[in-house]
Each structure stands twice: as C-alpha cells, then as structure tokens.
Amino acid sequence: MITPEIKQQLVSVVGAPWFLDSPNELYAYSYDATPMYQSFPDAVIMPGSTSEVSAVLKIANEHRIPIIPRGSGTNLAASTIPIQGGIVLNMNRFNQIHEIDVQNLTTTVGPGVITANLHQAVEALGLFYPPDPGSMRISTIGGNMSQGAGGMRGLKYGVTKDYIMGLEYVLPSGEILRCGGKNMKDVAGYDMTRLLVGSEGTLAVITEITLKLLPLPETKRTLVAFYNNLVDAAKTVEKVISSKIIPATVEFMDQGTMKVVDEYAKLGLPLEMKSMLLIEQDGSEELVVRDIEKIAEIAKEQGAARVEVAQTLEEGAKLLTARRAALSALSRLKPTTIMEDATVPRSRLADIVSEVERVAEKYGLQICTFGHAGDGNLHPTCMTDERNKEEIERVEKAFEEIFHASIRLGGTITGEHGVGIAKMNYLHLKVGEFGIELMKRIKQAFDPNGIMNPGKIFAGSERRRLVVKR
Amino acid sequence: MITPEIKQQLVSVVGAPWFLDSPNELYAYSYDATPMYQSFPDAVIMPGSTSEVSAVLKIANEHRIPIIPRGSGTNLAASTIPIQGGIVLNMNRFNQIHEIDVQNLTTTVGPGVITANLHQAVEALGLFYPPDPGSMRISTIGGNMSQGAGGMRGLKYGVTKDYIMGLEYVLPSGEILRCGGKNMKDVAGYDMTRLLVGSEGTLAVITEITLKLLPLPETKRTLVAFYNNLVDAAKTVEKVISSKIIPATVEFMDQGTMKVVDEYAKLGLPLEMKSMLLIEQDGSEELVVRDIEKIAEIAKEQGAARVEVAQTLEEGAKLLTARRAALSALSRLKPTTIMEDATVPRSRLADIVSEVERVAEKYGLQICTFGHAGDGNLHPTCMTDERNKEEIERVEKAFEEIFHASIRLGGTITGEHGVGIAKMNYLHLKVGEFGIELMKRIKQAFDPNGIMNPGKIFAGSERRRLVVKR
The missing domain is CATH 3.30.70.2740 (Alpha-Beta Plaits)
Structure with a gap:
C-alpha cells in the first residue's frame, strides 16, 4: 500500500525520525484503550507543523491511503484503530499552549496538549477549563475534541464541545482552513466548528484549537450520601435540580463499584449500602455553603441513610479522585x-x-x-x-x-x-437509517475519497460487533 | 412556476385557507425587517403539521419550487426575502409549547412560538430561557434558531445556539428526521443539531425544537456608568472580566445613541457624556450585591465620570428597556x-x-x-x-x-x-473561498435540488450588495 516511492515522499515531508514503520512501532499503534480491537497500520507519522500535515494528506489522498488522526489513544470506542491499515497521524508534537488570552478568556492550543496540563496552566492564572474527561491526565485536547469527550462537570459547565470556539483544520485535499475564532458571537455561515467536534477524525485533521475559558470558581465543597437502594439516590438528584440547584458534579456509584473503589483507595466506605452519590458544588464561599447544606437536607429527606460533608478541600479531592479511579479499580x-x-x-x-x-x-x-x-x-x-x-x-x-x-x-x-467501531452497529437506533445516510453525505463533502479514518462511525452492511486482529 | 395543477396538489395538502396567493398577501411576504430588500413569492403556505410540511416539500422538490421557511420575519439579513420567488412557508401555526420538563430542565416547542411568550411560560415555573434577541416580543424560536440569534445575555449565558438540544426537521425530499434530544450528553454521530442552527432555512424545515432551560436567577441588579470618552468604557469592560466577574449583561451606547434613546424614553441621561455602559448582574442576592459594588469601583477606577446603581428592579428594567428601544428610537x-x-x-x-x-x-x-x-x-x-x-x-x-x-x-x-442576502458578499472575508465551497457541498448533501431558501448565505458570481424589487 505504501510503496517505497510513496514512503520516500512522506519521509521527505516530515523527516526520517518522524516516519515510523518498524514492527514494534506498528504494534504500539495497533490498539487504543478500547478492549478487544486490534489492527496494524502501515506507518505512523508524527507531523511537526500544519504545512506538513497538509503535504502528508495530499500524498495520502492521491494514493487513497487511510489517515487515522490520533492523540493519546485513550478513547473507548475503538476510534483510533487503523482497521483498514494506512497511516496513523500521531499529533503529539502539536503540544504547545500557544496563548492564554486573559482579556478574551480564551486559550489557543495545539491538539496534542495534554488535558490536565492545560488545566494546570490556566488555573495558575485564576482561569478555568471545565471539561474533565476521566482520562484527562493522559488524553489530549485534540482527542477530547474529536470524541466530544465529557467528564464530571458536564451538568453545570457542559462538555468539551461547549468550549471549542475555533479550529484550524486540514482537509484530505491538503487545503488548510479556519473556522470560528475568539468571538463570543459568530454566525457567519454554517457552524463548521461544531460539525468537526465529535467527528472522530472522519472529516479532517485538526491542527489548532481555540477554547473558551471561565474564571476559576472561588471555592468548592463536597458531600457524599449513601443509600439503602438505588431509587432514593436517583430521587435525590431529581429533587436537587428541581430545587434550582445545579451542582458542579453529581456522581453515582452502585454497591459493586463502591466495594472495588474502597478496596483500591481505602476510603472506609459503608459497603453495606446499595449506592452512593458524590456531589460537589463550586462558586463563592457563601453560595457553596448554602447549596451544600440544602443538598444535604434534600438527600436526607429523600431517604439517604448517611450524609457526610467533606471538612476540607483535600478530603473532597480525595473522594473525587477515588471516583475517578473507578475504571482502573474495576479493571483489576x-x-x-x-x-x-x-x-x-x-x-x-x-x-x-x-x-x-x-x-x-x-x-x-x-x-x-x-x-x-x-x-x-x-x-x-x-x-x-x-x-x-x-x-x-x-x-x-x-x-x-x-x-x-x-x-x-x-x-x-x-x-x-463516541461511536468509532464499538458503537457503529447501534448508531441507527439513535439517528435512524436516513440520519446515517445524511451524515455519510456530509462526510463525502469533506472527504470524497474516503481516506479519513475509514470504517468508523458508519457500519458496513453487516451489523455485528467485530473484533479484528490482523 | 406554480401551475394550477401544482396549486391544487398543495391546497389538497394544507386546505384552502392555508394557501395564500392574492396580491395583498404576496405583498405582505415580499419583505422582512431588513431595509431595502423586496421580492414577491408565488405563494404563501401555512402548514399545520409536520406531515403537511413533508407533503409540501415533496411537491416543491419535485417541481424545483423554492421554499422559504419563515417565522415573524424580524431578521436583519434579508434571510426571508423570496428572492427567487417560490413558496414562503409561514410556520406560525406551529405555536405550541408542547412541554416544559421541570425534571430535565428542557422545553419542547413548535418553531412558531414567540420568544417572549416562552420566557413568560418558563419563568412562571421558576425557570429561565436566557436568549433575549432584540426582537423577542415578535420573533419566533424557529426564527431565532435559524438565524442563530443572540441578545443581551450572551456574555454570561451564551446565545440561542447554546440552548438548542434537539430538533425535528424535514428534508426537501420529505424525509422527517430527528437529532439530539433531552440528553445533556450525546455524541452519537455528527452534531446535526448544531449544523442546522444558524443555517437560515437553507438546509431543512424545522418542525419541533427542544431547548435547554436553567433555574431562574434569584435576583438581579443594574448599574450605569457614564464616560467622557470611549476608551474608558472599553477599559472598564476588560477590567471587569479580567477581575473574574462575568456580568449577565454589558451594554454599550455612544453619545448619539444616548441622545436618541433619552429623547424616546425620557431617562434624563447626562447627554454631555461620550458613552455609557449598562451592566446587569444576576444570581444570589449576596453575589449580586458584591459584584455590582466591585463593578462600580472598577468603573470609577477606569475613569467613569458618573456611576449609578439602580435602586429597584423596576429602575433597572426601565434602563434595559430603554436600551432595547435603541433601534426603534434611531429609526425615527x-x-x-x-x-x-x-x-x-x-x-x-x-x-x-x-x-x-x-x-x-x-x-x-x-x-x-x-x-x-x-x-x-x-x-x-x-x-x-x-x-x-x-x-x-x-x-x-x-x-x-x-x-x-x-x-x-x-x-x-x-x-x-446571520448572512442572508445582506452579508453574503462578505462571507468569504471570514470563512475563505474554500470555506464557502465546503459549506455549499454540505448544502448539496441536504438539498440536492437547491430548493431550500435559494440565494441566501452564498453569493453568486458578482459580489455586490443588491437591492431587489420585482
């Protein structure tokens, strides 16, 4: 597929150190965080600039070579498995925070920036980037954007897609385009920014991202409530929100998860309980105190067997960290x-x-x-x-x-x-067959030769969950 | 264009009272709120249901008759001028608030619901729909959605597009589709909801809209600051936000506007001043008081000649109403x-x-x-x-x-x-020629025959602001 001649063209674009095709290297890019999927790429390229991305795409497009854009590969939908071979485009060299614009409350970053590093950088300036996907210590902003990643703060603050203001992107034809920007309001034509968010690398390669920031909340406080059943926990959530309180975080764990997390993090949770809620509120001191008191009251009214308010920020953080560890703990x-x-x-x-x-x-x-x-x-x-x-x-x-x-x-x-390979057989349940057809036509508009992350989002003729190891 | 035979088909779909083609009626739909644009439709249809919309579109698509979806026609981009004739689809019969879901903080409405009526309905339940475009007493939610309307509360709360969670829409082929829904998180395929928002009726006809709601803020307070120049007003805005305060509203008026608004609303503004800011904060009582005090301080530090805090909610509302009247006042x-x-x-x-x-x-x-x-x-x-x-x-x-x-x-x-006709000659400045090309391909995916609101967003070969009266 990648002939020696094509390889030479690609190497001359990015330089030999950034073109990888040894068996070991190909193996490392044959899987992502999704269990049970594996397929080898033909090459891995680590471009160093937008113009290199453009040049690589032109070559790939001409020769119909699949392109699989990839950050840290932490997605759980098999979205970065090179299921039809081709070139994995590792965007990790795009790891610069270009700007944190305190006046406009925006930041402009390369897609390879690690999510938690961005948190740290903006928080040092008293600013806040709310999206906090589970994998944030490893995942990249580009990956978060491609998958439409969420996290624990979605309820109050929204998710990744709500923070993407502008993009620079490269089409398979090599064209370099921009959409959106730093404007709070912008309705010049179709919302290309939002169309690219969550498109899982099937439309274009993203080379720069402008994100919205908020002021960092003054303080926060955490509460846990334990229940003898599931229904009372759910009722508490409903009641809190219908009382016009929107907490920053409302996390749920069932008994099975509690047991494993407790064993892992040694929290001393009451494991005889059937479920628990972990609720965090942030904002001004007085508001946080008032809301947490109100939430504690509601939890008791709704039948919580125990309600505890974390006494310190550290105690609250420890609880949230334990919840974040749920997947790791379960996976053992x-x-x-x-x-x-x-x-x-x-x-x-x-x-x-x-x-x-x-x-x-x-x-x-x-x-x-x-x-x-x-x-x-x-x-x-x-x-x-x-x-x-x-x-x-x-x-x-x-x-x-x-x-x-x-x-x-x-x-x-x-x-x-995201959909990736893992959910593509179920997409019709949500959007209908004609909805899929329309999405495919949109993909066609961006990627007429079908080189962008093929075999993702849209199922082939057979609808089965497939495990591929080649 | 609409032959007697086609007319008969259309009438049999919607019923004779809802098919209008007398000269008077056509005249009424030959313009919208945009000055200097006029062009007559061939007919006006007021469908009563989604299935009627579907049937009308199928007929129009078969005979290549332009379809111009329209709410109250308050847009300022000439987006609802039937510049190539055809059928204006007046959606005003879709004026039902189907549901206000207090548990999920959503409301589902017909596109013909008047924006201010929705405000009233949700506020009666202690809920809040923040988008407040200038024309909200006349404009429809469908029109707001189509144009991506903004308003005064954009800074803190975002604009219409940030509140659209789900849509029912009809393609030119007559297919009825749904996208999004009541889920706070949803990444099943491309974001069709957001692509349709702001598409100005060029892609599909929207027949149902699910919107996000918030709890109604407890209280609000308003402040005005007057300046001897323009720069100090701008500096105040910057300084407020870099002090980590995000007011609900920050409105600016220059001296010319102040004079006209004052004459209109009899506010007794100091007309020797060069500019003014009108700032509103909402939220909990203590937070609002604290923020407004802080903002007043900042305004003085930045050189405001006078700063006044409204003493009552009514006084604050009067100031905002005066600001809302700016366009009407100027237009006299x-x-x-x-x-x-x-x-x-x-x-x-x-x-x-x-x-x-x-x-x-x-x-x-x-x-x-x-x-x-x-x-x-x-x-x-x-x-x-x-x-x-x-x-x-x-x-x-x-x-x-x-x-x-x-x-x-x-x-x-x-x-x-929005772009409509009024800005289409400038769209390339923002999105580039290739960006336009890509948007056209997306339109093609939805509307292969080009019947949906033709002549909008995308300029023809000549780039001139055109005034059409036929």
Whole structure:
C-alpha cells in the first residue's frame, strides 16, 4: 500500500525520525484503550507543523491511503484503530499552549496538549477549563475534541464541545482552513466548528484549537450520601435540580463499584449500602455553603441513610479522585473490562440503573454501574475475559439490550465516548437509517475519497460487533 | 412556476385557507425587517403539521419550487426575502409549547412560538430561557434558531445556539428526521443539531425544537456608568472580566445613541457624556450585591465620570428597556435605518468603536453605535434614506470598510444576525473561498435540488450588495 516511492515522499515531508514503520512501532499503534480491537497500520507519522500535515494528506489522498488522526489513544470506542491499515497521524508534537488570552478568556492550543496540563496552566492564572474527561491526565485536547469527550462537570459547565470556539483544520485535499475564532458571537455561515467536534477524525485533521475559558470558581465543597437502594439516590438528584440547584458534579456509584473503589483507595466506605452519590458544588464561599447544606437536607429527606460533608478541600479531592479511579479499580478484577456510556435524560436515571441490573442478572454477568448522574450519563462496566468466547457473546447481547433500553427511555447510545467501531452497529437506533445516510453525505463533502479514518462511525452492511486482529 | 395543477396538489395538502396567493398577501411576504430588500413569492403556505410540511416539500422538490421557511420575519439579513420567488412557508401555526420538563430542565416547542411568550411560560415555573434577541416580543424560536440569534445575555449565558438540544426537521425530499434530544450528553454521530442552527432555512424545515432551560436567577441588579470618552468604557469592560466577574449583561451606547434613546424614553441621561455602559448582574442576592459594588469601583477606577446603581428592579428594567428601544428610537430619525452587527473579540472593543467613528466621518454619514460590549458584538447603525442613491452608495462603502476592520481585528462579519442576502458578499472575508465551497457541498448533501431558501448565505458570481424589487 505504501510503496517505497510513496514512503520516500512522506519521509521527505516530515523527516526520517518522524516516519515510523518498524514492527514494534506498528504494534504500539495497533490498539487504543478500547478492549478487544486490534489492527496494524502501515506507518505512523508524527507531523511537526500544519504545512506538513497538509503535504502528508495530499500524498495520502492521491494514493487513497487511510489517515487515522490520533492523540493519546485513550478513547473507548475503538476510534483510533487503523482497521483498514494506512497511516496513523500521531499529533503529539502539536503540544504547545500557544496563548492564554486573559482579556478574551480564551486559550489557543495545539491538539496534542495534554488535558490536565492545560488545566494546570490556566488555573495558575485564576482561569478555568471545565471539561474533565476521566482520562484527562493522559488524553489530549485534540482527542477530547474529536470524541466530544465529557467528564464530571458536564451538568453545570457542559462538555468539551461547549468550549471549542475555533479550529484550524486540514482537509484530505491538503487545503488548510479556519473556522470560528475568539468571538463570543459568530454566525457567519454554517457552524463548521461544531460539525468537526465529535467527528472522530472522519472529516479532517485538526491542527489548532481555540477554547473558551471561565474564571476559576472561588471555592468548592463536597458531600457524599449513601443509600439503602438505588431509587432514593436517583430521587435525590431529581429533587436537587428541581430545587434550582445545579451542582458542579453529581456522581453515582452502585454497591459493586463502591466495594472495588474502597478496596483500591481505602476510603472506609459503608459497603453495606446499595449506592452512593458524590456531589460537589463550586462558586463563592457563601453560595457553596448554602447549596451544600440544602443538598444535604434534600438527600436526607429523600431517604439517604448517611450524609457526610467533606471538612476540607483535600478530603473532597480525595473522594473525587477515588471516583475517578473507578475504571482502573474495576479493571483489576478480570482480564477484560468493557465500559459503556449509555445515557438517558436525567429523570430516567433510576429506570436505566434498574434495567442494567436486570440485564446483568439475565445474562449472568458482573456489571457495575457508576457515572455522571447529573447528566444521566452512566457507565455500566462489565468485568469479563475476552478469551471466553461464550461469555463475550453474552456481554454483547447484554449491552445491546442496554442500548435499546437507553433509546426506549429517550436516551442515546453514547454520551461522551463516541461511536468509532464499538458503537457503529447501534448508531441507527439513535439517528435512524436516513440520519446515517445524511451524515455519510456530509462526510463525502469533506472527504470524497474516503481516506479519513475509514470504517468508523458508519457500519458496513453487516451489523455485528467485530473484533479484528490482523 | 406554480401551475394550477401544482396549486391544487398543495391546497389538497394544507386546505384552502392555508394557501395564500392574492396580491395583498404576496405583498405582505415580499419583505422582512431588513431595509431595502423586496421580492414577491408565488405563494404563501401555512402548514399545520409536520406531515403537511413533508407533503409540501415533496411537491416543491419535485417541481424545483423554492421554499422559504419563515417565522415573524424580524431578521436583519434579508434571510426571508423570496428572492427567487417560490413558496414562503409561514410556520406560525406551529405555536405550541408542547412541554416544559421541570425534571430535565428542557422545553419542547413548535418553531412558531414567540420568544417572549416562552420566557413568560418558563419563568412562571421558576425557570429561565436566557436568549433575549432584540426582537423577542415578535420573533419566533424557529426564527431565532435559524438565524442563530443572540441578545443581551450572551456574555454570561451564551446565545440561542447554546440552548438548542434537539430538533425535528424535514428534508426537501420529505424525509422527517430527528437529532439530539433531552440528553445533556450525546455524541452519537455528527452534531446535526448544531449544523442546522444558524443555517437560515437553507438546509431543512424545522418542525419541533427542544431547548435547554436553567433555574431562574434569584435576583438581579443594574448599574450605569457614564464616560467622557470611549476608551474608558472599553477599559472598564476588560477590567471587569479580567477581575473574574462575568456580568449577565454589558451594554454599550455612544453619545448619539444616548441622545436618541433619552429623547424616546425620557431617562434624563447626562447627554454631555461620550458613552455609557449598562451592566446587569444576576444570581444570589449576596453575589449580586458584591459584584455590582466591585463593578462600580472598577468603573470609577477606569475613569467613569458618573456611576449609578439602580435602586429597584423596576429602575433597572426601565434602563434595559430603554436600551432595547435603541433601534426603534434611531429609526425615527430618518426614512431608512441600517443596523449591522460587526463583532470582534472583546479586547478589541475600543478599536472597533473608533474605527466606526473614523469611517462615519470619512463618508459623511450619521452612524450611531450601541451593542453588547461584553461580547464584542456592536451594532453600528446608519440613519439614511434609501431614495438617496448617492448616499446609499457611501453607506455601502462605509459598512464594507467596517466589515474589513472587524476581520482585521480578529472579528466576524456577523455576530448574531446571520448572512442572508445582506452579508453574503462578505462571507468569504471570514470563512475563505474554500470555506464557502465546503459549506455549499454540505448544502448539496441536504438539498440536492437547491430548493431550500435559494440565494441566501452564498453569493453568486458578482459580489455586490443588491437591492431587489420585482
């Protein structure tokens, strides 16, 4: 596919050190954080500038070579698996924070900047970039943007897509374009910025990102509430919000998750309880105190068996860190951990949690559920073993039932992970066959030769969850 | 174009009372709120249901008849002028608030619902729909959505596009589709919702809209600051925001606007001053008091000659209502009022205001400037007379210079009005020729026959501001 002649052209663009095709290197890019998917690229290129990206794309486009843009590969939808071979475009050299504009409350960064590094840089100036996806210590802003990543602060602050103001991007034809910018208001033509957000590298390669910032909240406070059942936790969430309080974070953990997290982080959680909520509010001191008191009251009224307010910032941070560790903690239990992100309107929270429990029992699986209760965004997580083909088949069936349940409850198949390969067989449930057709036509407008991350988002003729190792 | 046979098909879909083609009726739909544009449709149809919209579109698509979706026609970009004839689709019968979902903080409405009516309905339940475009007492949610309307509360709360969560829409082929929904998080495929927002009826007809709501802020307070120059007002805005305060509203008026507004609303403004800021903060009582005090201090430090805090909610509301009346007040001065919405990053506010002053002087025109200073979104407004061809030519040239200046300052040609016909000759300044080409391809994906609101957003071969009366 990449002939010696094409390789020479590509090397002459980026320089030999940035063209990788040894077996070891190709192996390292044959998988991402999604379990059970693997496929080898033909080459890995690490471009150093937008003009290099443009030149690489022109060559790839001419020779119909797939391009798979990639950050840290922490996505959970198999969105960066080179399923049709081709070139993985590792964007990690685009790791500069070009500017933090304190006057306009924006920052302009390369897509390779690590999310947590950006948090640190803006917070040092008293500013705030709210999106905090689970993988933020490893993930890149470019990856967050491509997948439409969410996080714990979605309820009050929105998610990655709500912070992307402008982009520089390169089309497969090599054209370099810009959309959006630093303007708070801009309606000059179609919203290309937002169309590219969450497009999972299937439309263009992003080379620069302008993000919106906020002032850093003055302070924050954390509360935990424990319940003898699931319904009271869900009712608490509803009641808090219908009392006109929007907390920064409302996280849910079921008993299974609590046990594993407690073992991992030694928190001394009351493990006889069936579920817990972890609620954080931020803002001015007086508002935070008032809201947390009100939330504690509501939790008790709704039947919480225990409610505790963290006494210090450190104590609050420790609880949130423990919650963040849920996936890592769960993944130590069994060889394979499959985390999904079924999402429903907030009011259907109790329904989807019960549904997950029912499905787990029906198929004899160990599924723990935790997630962003304030957003209705849950992560039912199955501990399994990919070598056990029979069990994996049951896992597939179970998740298919969970997706159908989400849709039935007015929800969606993916709240913050993306479609990739992992969910492409279910996309029609949410957007319909004609919706898919329309999206494909849009892809055609950007990428007539179909080189951009092929085999993602849109399923082929057969709709099966596929595991590819070539 | 609409033969008797086609007319009969259309009438059989919607019923005779909802098919209008008398000269008087066609005249009423030959213009919108944009001065100097007029063109007659061949018919006006008022569909009563989504399935009627679908049936009308199928007929129009088959016979290549232009479809111009329209709400109240308050847009200022000539976006609803039937410039190629065809059918104006008046969506005013879609005026139901279907649901206000207190648990999920959403509302689902027909596109024909009047914006201010929605405000009233949700506020009665203690909820808040922040977007407040200038025309909100007449404009529809569908029109706001189509144009990507803004308003005074953009700085803190964002604009219409930030509140659209889901849509039902009909393609020219008659297909009825849905995108988005009530989920706070949803990344299932491309963001079709956001692509349709601001597309000015060039892609599809919107038949249902799900909007995000917030809790209604507890209280609010208003402050006015008067300045002997322009720069100190701009510096105040910058300083407030870099002090980590995000007011709900930061409105700017220059001396010319102050004079006219004062004459209209009898406020007793100090008319010897060169400019004023009108700042509103909302939230909890303690926060509002603290922020307004801090803002008053900053305004004085930055050289405000007078700072006054409104003593009551009514006094604050009166000031904002006066500001809202700026366009009406200015439009009484001369036969023709042309309001633009040049927008720049907030830090370039002083630069663009000076630029407008320089351009007005250069071309000997009366241009007053007011607008949303917190968003960098200004409305330079020219009082002129369309019968004076020579002066209109100078107006054209002046605005062209202002657009170029906005772009040079990192801004955009339209912050909240849209492109329509009025700005299509300038779109390339912001998005580039290839950006336009890409948008056209996207339009093609939705509307292969080009029946949806033709002649809008994308200029033909000649780039001139055109006045059409046929």
